[in-house]
Amino acid sequence: MSKNTQIAPTLKENLLEPDDLIVSKTDVKGHITYANACFLSLSLFKEKDILNKPHNIIRHPDMPMAVYQMLWDTLHKGDEFFGIVKNLSADGSFYWVFANITPSFDESGKTIGYFSVRRQANRELVTIMGNLYKKMVQEEKRHSDDKRAIKASTQIFNNFIDEQGVSYNEYLISFA
Numbered sequence: 001m002s003k004n005t006q007i008a009p010t011l012k013e014n015l016l017e018p019d020d021l022i023v024s025k026t027d028v029k030g031h032i033t034y035a036n037a038c039f040l041s042l043s044l045f046k047e048k049d050i051l052n053k054p055h056n057i058i059r060h061p062d063m064p065m066a067v068y069q070m071l072w073d074t075l076h077k078g079d080e081f082f083g084i085v086k087n088l089s090a091d092g093s094f095y096w097v098f099a100n101i102t103p104s105f106d107e108s109g110k111t112i113g114y115f116s117v118r119r120q121a122n123r124e125l126v127t128i129m130g131n132l133y134k135k136m137v138q139e140e141k142r143h144s145d146d147k148r149a150i151k152a153s154t155q156i157f158n159n160f161i162d163e164q165g166v167s168y169n170e171y172l173i174s175f176a
């Protein structure tokens, strides 16, 4: 893991425009192979500083480990992931996105990389998921073992989704 621990997060939020589309591609290990101009402008990183780096270079410490576990479990099954994500910019500021990540396959069906498109997130959903993530991160901090932390935090997440009476993806899309 090479989380970005050199950048001190601030409370400054950067807002996306309604037609902004943040795009990145990674190899199978999650190393960035492409980032579009919108990605660079929101993240405030220079292309040369992120290319071939792990995508967790923009990981925000307010994001629960359990969300990324779910993201990778979903991708490894060959499915697409949807989620509300808080990302870290190079100056410590942050931005919320509605993210979609899909595996890319070759002709034999082998995964050859991943592709992500993010857009402006619904503000009500950002508040709801932001509060949920706070509870999850609090729970994760109570455990010294990452596996146990993720299990307990996933339980909080699953309980919340169960209370909604619809699947996770249906819940997210209901705010579109």
Ligand SMILES: Cc1cc2nc3c(=O)[nH]c(=O)nc-3n(C[C@H](O)[C@H](O)[C@H](O)COP(=O)(O)O)c2cc1C
Residues within 6 Å of the ligand: 001, 002, 003, 024, 025, 026, 030, 054, 055, 056, 057, 058, 059, 060, 065, 068, 071, 085, 087, 101, 102, 114, 115, 116
């Ligand atoms: C295509 C793709 C896009 C991703 N986008 C993000 C992102 O925008 N922000 C983020 O924190 N992690 C993103 N990730 C997940 C990271 O690879 C990583 O799992 C996450 O930042 C958590 O870091 P860790 O796995 O080192 O704990 C993405 C992964 C893939 C495959």
